Amino acid sequence: MSSPLVVSLGSRSYPIHIGPGLLSSSLIPEGAGSRKVALITNTTLLGPYGTPLVRSLEEAGLTVETVALPDGEAHKTLDTLNLIYDALLTASLDRRSCLIALGGGVIGDMVGFAAATYQRGIPFIQIPTTLLAQVDSSVGGKTAVNHPKGKNMIGAFHQPRAVFADTDTLKTLPDREFTAGLAEVIKYALIRDPDFLRWLEDNMAALRSRDAGALTHAIRESCRNKSEVVARDEFETGERALLNLGHSFGHAIEGALGFGTWLHGEAVGVGMLMAALLSQELGHLASSDVSRIARLLRAAGLPMKLPDIPVDNLLPYMAVDKKNEGGRFRLILLRAPGAAYIEDAVSRDHLRSFLAGAPPSLASLASPA
Amino acid sequence: MSSPLVVSLGSRSYPIHIGPGLLSSSLIPEGAGSRKVALITNTTLLGPYGTPLVRSLEEAGLTVETVALPDGEAHKTLDTLNLIYDALLTASLDRRSCLIALGGGVIGDMVGFAAATYQRGIPFIQIPTTLLAQVDSSVGGKTAVNHPKGKNMIGAFHQPRAVFADTDTLKTLPDREFTAGLAEVIKYALIRDPDFLRWLEDNMAALRSRDAGALTHAIRESCRNKSEVVARDEFETGERALLNLGHSFGHAIEGALGFGTWLHGEAVGVGMLMAALLSQELGHLASSDVSRIARLLRAAGLPMKLPDIPVDNLLPYMAVDKKNEGGRFRLILLRAPGAAYIEDAVSRDHLRSFLAGAPPSLASLASPA
Numbered sequence: 001m002s003s004p005l006v007v008s009l010g011s012r013s014y015p016i017h018i019g020p021g022l023l024s025s026s027l028i029p030e031g032a033g034s035r036k037v038a039l040i041t042n043t044t045l046l047g048p049y050g051t052p053l054v055r056s057l058e059e060a061g062l063t064v065e066t067v068a069l070p071d072g073e074a075h076k077t078l079d080t081l082n083l084i085y086d087a088l089l090t091a092s093l094d095r096r097s098c099l100i101a102l103g104g105g106v107i108g109d110m111v112g113f114a115a116a117t118y119q120r121g122i123p124f125i126q127i128p129t130t131l132l133a134q135v136d137s138s139v140g141g142k143t144a145v146n147h148p149k150g151k152n153m154i155g156a157f158h159q160p161r162a163v164f165a166d167t168d169t170l171k172t173l174p175d176r177e178f179t180a181g182l183a184e185v186i187k188y189a190l191i192r193d194p195d196f197l198r199w200l201e202d203n204m205a206a207l208r209s210r211d212a213g214a215l216t217h218a219i220r221e222s223c224r225n226k227s228e229v230v231a232r233d234e235f236e237t238g239e240r241a242l243l244n245l246g247h248s249f250g251h252a253i254e255g256a257l258g259f260g261t262w263l264h265g266e267a268v269g270v271g272m273l274m275a276a277l278l279s280q281e282l283g284h285l286a287s288s289d290v291s292r293i294a295r296l297l298r299a300a301g302l303p304m305k306l307p308d309i310p311v312d313n314l315l316p317y318m319a320v321d322k323k324n325e326g327g328r329f330r331l332i333l334l335r336a337p338g339a340a341y342i343e344d345a346v347s348r349d350h351l352r353s354f355l356a357g358a359p360p361s362l363a364s365l366a367s368p369a
Numbered sequence: 370m371s372s373p374l375v376v377s378l379g380s381r382s383y384p385i386h387i388g389p390g391l392l393s394s395s396l397i398p399e400g401a402g403s404r405k406v407a408l409i410t411n412t413t414l415l416g417p418y419g420t421p422l423v424r425s426l427e428e429a430g431l432t433v434e435t436v437a438l439p440d441g442e443a444h445k446t447l448d449t450l451n452l453i454y455d456a457l458l459t460a461s462l463d464r465r466s467c468l469i470a471l472g473g474g475v476i477g478d479m480v481g482f483a484a485a486t487y488q489r490g491i492p493f494i495q496i497p498t499t500l501l502a503q504v505d506s507s508v509g510g511k512t513a514v515n516h517p518k519g520k521n522m523i524g525a526f527h528q529p530r531a532v533f534a535d536t537d538t539l540k541t542l543p544d545r546e547f548t549a550g551l552a553e554v555i556k557y558a559l560i561r562d563p564d565f566l567r568w569l570e571d572n573m574a575a576l577r578s579r580d581a582g583a584l585t586h587a588i589r590e591s592c593r594n595k596s597e598v599v600a601r602d603e604f605e606t607g608e609r610a611l612l613n614l615g616h617s618f619g620h621a622i623e624g625a626l627g628f629g630t631w632l633h634g635e636a637v638g639v640g641m642l643m644a645a646l647l648s649q650e651l652g653h654l655a656s657s658d659v660s661r662i663a664r665l666l667r668a669a670g671l672p673m674k675l676p677d678i679p680v681d682n683l684l685p686y687m688a689v690d691k692k693n694e695g696g697r698f699r700l701i702l703l704r705a706p707g708a709a710y711i712e713d714a715v716s717r718d719h720l721r722s723f724l725a726g727a728p729p730s731l732a733s734l735a736s737p738a
Contacts, residue, residue, distance in 0.1 A: 078451060089518035117486070120513065120524045121604075144489065149458040155489045156525060235490075 005220065007139065007227040009234055012159045016139060016223050018216060022166035023053055023127070029060035031125055031162035034098035036063045038088060040111045041102040042071040045129060049169060050102055053127075057100075065091040069107070073260040076106045076146045078154065084114040098123045098161065104130035104177075105137035105264065109152070112143030116158035126163045130173055131181025131215075132265050134165040135188070135222035140230040140243075150317065151251050157235055165223075167215050175301075180265025182207065182300040183246070185218050187272060188225040190293065191242050194338030196221050197296075204299045242340045245332040246271030248318055255317035256309045269302035273362050278346070278354055279333040289337050294366035304363040311355045318351070374589065376508065376596040378603055381528045385508060385592050387585060391535035392422055392496070398429035400494055400531035403467035405432045407457060409480045410471040411440040414498060418538060419471055422496075426469075434460040438476070442629040445475045445515045447523065453483040467492045467530065473499035473546075474506035474633065478521070481512030485527030495532045499542055500550025500584075501634050503534040504557070504591035509599040509612075519686065520620050526604055534592075536584050544670075549634025551576065551669040552615070552641070554587050557594040559641060559662065560611050563707030565590050566665075573668045611709045614701040615640030617687055624686035625678045638671035642731050647715070647723055648702040658706050663735035673732040680724045687720070 004015035017027055037057065041050045046068045057064050067087045069080055088097075101111035101124060108126050115124035128138035144155025170178065185207075189197035199221075200207075206214040226243065233240035250271030254262055276293045279285045298304055318329065329351055333343045346354075373384035386396055406426065410419045415437045426433050436456045438449055457466075470480035470493060477495050484493035497507035513524025539547065554576075558566035568590075569576075575583040595612065602609035619640030623631055645662045648654045667673055687698065698720055702712045715723075 078447060082447060085516055085523055086518070089516060089522060113486075117482075117523050117525055119522060120511065120526055142489065147454055147458060149455070153458060153488060154454055154486050156486055157489055 005223055005227060007159075008231045009141075009159060012141075014160055014162050016163040016165065016227070018134075018165045018167070018219050018223065020166065020168045020212060022164045023049060023168065024056055026060065027162075028053070028100075028125070028127070028164055029057050029062055031164070032057075032062065032098045032100065033161060034096055034123065035061070036065075036093060036097045037100055038065040038067060038091065038093055038097065039100045039102060040067045040069065040084060040107065040114070042107055043068045044071045045103055045107075048172070049129060053100075053102060065093065069110070073106050073146070073264070076110055078145055078147075081110055081114055081145055084110065085118060088114070088118055093118070093122075095119050095122055098125065100125050100127060101138075101160075102127045102129065103133070104128065105133045108133050108138050109142070109144050109155070112141070112158055112160065113145055113155055116143050116156035121158065123161045124158075126160045128163070128165055129169040131170055131178055131219075132184055133181075134167075134170075134219050135181065136184040136226065138163050138165070139223050139226050140240075141234065151255060165219055167212060167219070170210060170215060176266075177263060178210070179208075179301040180263040180269075183265035183269035183272070183297070183302055185222050186296055186300060187243075187245050187268065188222045190272060190334065190337060191225070191245050191332075191340040192229070192338065193221070193225055194336075196225070197338050201296055201299075204296065208301065241330070241342055242332055245334075245340050246273075246275055248329075248331055249274040252314040252317035253307055253309070256313040257307055262303075262307065266303050269297050269300070270304075270306060270362070273297060273304075273365070274306075274358065275331065275333050277358065277365075278331070279335070281354065282333065282343070284333065284335050285337075289334075291365055291367065292337060294362060298363070298366040304366065305361050306358060308360070311352055314355060315348070315352060374592050374596060376528075377600045378510075378528060381510075383529055383531050385532040385534065385596070387503075387534045387536070387588050387592065389535065389537045389581060391533045392418060392537065393425055395429065396531075397422070397469075397494070397496070397533055398426050398431055400533070401426075401431065401467045401469065402530060403465055403492065404430070405434075405462060405466045406469055407434040407436060407460065407462055407466065408469045408471060409436045409438065409453060409476065409483070411476055412437045413440045414472055414476075417541070418498060422469075422471060434462065438479070442475050442515070442633070445479055447514055447516075450479055450483060450514055453479065454487060457483070457487055462487070462491075464488050464491055467494065469494050469496060470507075470529075471496045471498065472502070473497065474502045477502050477507050478511070478513050478524070481510070481527055481529065482514055482524055485512050485525035490527065492530045493527075495529045497532070497534055498538040500539055500547055500588075501553055502550075503536075503539075503588050504550065505553040505595065507532050507534070508592050508595050509609075510603065520624060528603075534588055536581060536588070539579060539584060545635075546632060547579070548577075548670040549632040549638075552634035552638035552666070552671055554591050555665055555669060556612075556614050556637065556641060557591045559703065559706060560594070560614050560701075560709040561598070561707065562590070562594055563705075565594070566707050570665055570668075573665070577670065610699070610711055611701055614703075614709050615642075615644055617698075617700055618643040621683040621686035622676055622678070625682040626676055631672075631676065635672050638666050638669070639673075639675060639731070642666060642673075642734070643675075643727065644700065644702050646727065646734075647700070648704075650723065651702065651712070653702065653704050654706075658703075660734055660736065661706060663731060667732070667735040673735065674730050675727060677729070680721055683724060684717070684721060 144152035250267035513521035619636035
């Protein structure tokens with residue numbers, strides 16, 4: 001097994017282990033660093049991954065409280081969070097106990113927020129089981145739940161003690177979820193890594209066939225890019241905002257459709273294409289750059305069509321986006337494929353007319369160069 | 370006006386302003402440091418203090434969203450917290466907005482937690498209107514809501530941007546609440562300040578008559594002691610736990626009776642006397658020391674009687690106390706009046722028999738030396 005990546009955050013630094021066979025290794029009980037843990041997962045994952053993990057933790061001498069939450073983004077709420085608090089208090093977990101999040105981004109975000117706030121903060125480790133969670137939500141310490149008025153509106157910065165990305169768990173991931181995860185992989189390349197962008201263009205077929213070597217490389221490069229950005233700007237006062245490429249448009253699509261209709265990565269994929277189109281309109285990208293990005297997104301199997309939503313339903317979700325400060329829209333756009341920047345000068349009227357003018361089908365953008 | 374106390378926490382340092390007339394001064398709009406603020410108070414305080422404050426903030430050019438919550442500890446819940454999130458999202462408050470907590474400890478703790486978690490953390494300022502909040506809960510960055518299974522079980526560390534303790538607001542404070550606040554004032558003296566203890570013994574009558582000079586001195590000495598402890602141990606990994614003198618017993622009383630039956634300070638007062646009795650049993654305090662402490666608590670007008678609760682109802686609340694780590698009880702006891710320490714060696718059986726043997730009335734302890 002190769003050595004872990006390390007997210008460098010001083011006293012809050014932590015390792016990201018990537019590879020096959022991690023779930024049954026001794027690294028997880030060692031990484032928990034606590035005799036008493038709560039394993040929190042969802043009802044879907046409990047059987048295939050939860051139960052064997054509990055057994056191996058108990059064999060390592062740990063006391064394990066197991067909590068299985070309802071599955072799905074619709075349950076990423078304060079009410080579900082309260083189920084976690086209830087279980088932790090009933091089991092008398094104290095400040096030295098460690099939470100273990102086993103699941104996708106919904107579980108990771110909620111368990112992370114529970115760990116951030118239970119008794120004012122206890123440790124937790126992340127075991128992401130989806131591609132999206134392995135390359136994005138499990139790394140960087142952002143935790144949150146949704147609110148009916150906006151996604152991830154209630155949360156905290158709370159770094160995990162360790163992350164374990166077991167590529168074996170991706171074997172059973174439904175195609176649609178796997179594809180959605182590729183959107184975030186592509187995002188890192190578009191933001192800051194032209195070499196990785198070319199690698200993805202050359203290896204998308206291998207990735208989609210879930211080739212272990214290709215997956216391990218893509219996850220590692222994604223986490224490396226993300227952790228370098230996070231290490232420089234843990235609390236998103238500047239550069240970290242770049243990681244939200246595609247997310248302002250994406251969140252608005254998710255919110256206007258009702259959270260859970262589109263997968264997060266699907267919305268981010270279309271969101272990145274919208275960001276590319278707006279970057280072209282502002283004179284930063286050539287139409288050949290937009291086509292190149294569209295081709296890669298199409299090769300990944302991501303949606304190439306805007307959902308049928310009136311502009312006036314999208315705008316309010318962009319207005320409450322956390323990236324907006326002082327009433328201005330704050331968008332992440334592209335200066336070039338592989339170089340994102342923060343754009344502060346787009347007015348509400350401009351954004352409205354851009355959205356109103358966007359073609360319903362984006363597939364034609366992906367025509368051969 | 371004298372210069373403010375400063376809580377020294379590096380980049381999170383902040384001033385505590387103490388004195389009369391602060392509510393109508395220009396210090397508050399300057400301290401908010403934001404053009405858009407939400408003033409969060411309760412329905413009782415809205416008329417006398419909230420409305421004039423909103424006017425003075427608006428006159429200073431700020432945009433103010435006002436939120437009035439139901440009054441009382443029974444409402445310090447996740448559900449009430451959600452009312453705050455709703456209001457902030459409806460008013461499109463962003464990350465640069467500032468929350469203003471106007472009220473007692475319940476408002477301060479809840480608004481602080483809302484600020485810690487809204488969009489993963491925004492600034493807030495504290496305007497405590499009770500003696501308890503002015504000397505304790507508004508200083509130090511502990512924020513929380515209660516859970517049916519335990520007090521302050523859900524929370525975060527989040528430092529305010531500034532604290533304004535206007536002594537004028539104490540003029541209308543009900544006697545019972547004022548007296549409860551004196552328990553926390555006495556606490557600082559008992560923990561680490563023998564000089565302040567003697568000052569309190571000499572000036573309790575002046576304090577109870579709400580003499581402005583005596584109040585200002587007592588609040589300043591309390592905040593100075595607290596901020597010195599917090600500056601050395603912001604996240605309660607050691608010394609800060611001393612600030613919980615009387616709180617393990619106190620929280621158990623509050624929890625077993627149902628939160629809101631006794632005031633927090635009343636429970637802490639009896640809790641400190643229980644801590645003194647246990648300290649005596651362990652050989653640290655002479656009976657004359659216990660009597661001296663009992664006399665001061667009686668002089669302050671605090672309850673001198675244990676509530677009629679079976680020991681088995683108290684113990685579970687002590688078991689989930691945040692100060693317990695690794696399954697042991699962790700109590701704050703006294704080596705001397707003015708010198709608290711952390712006691713780790715009291716077993717469950719010992720604590721049970723101590724509680725079972727405690728006299729229902731503690732008044733006799735306060736007999737003249």
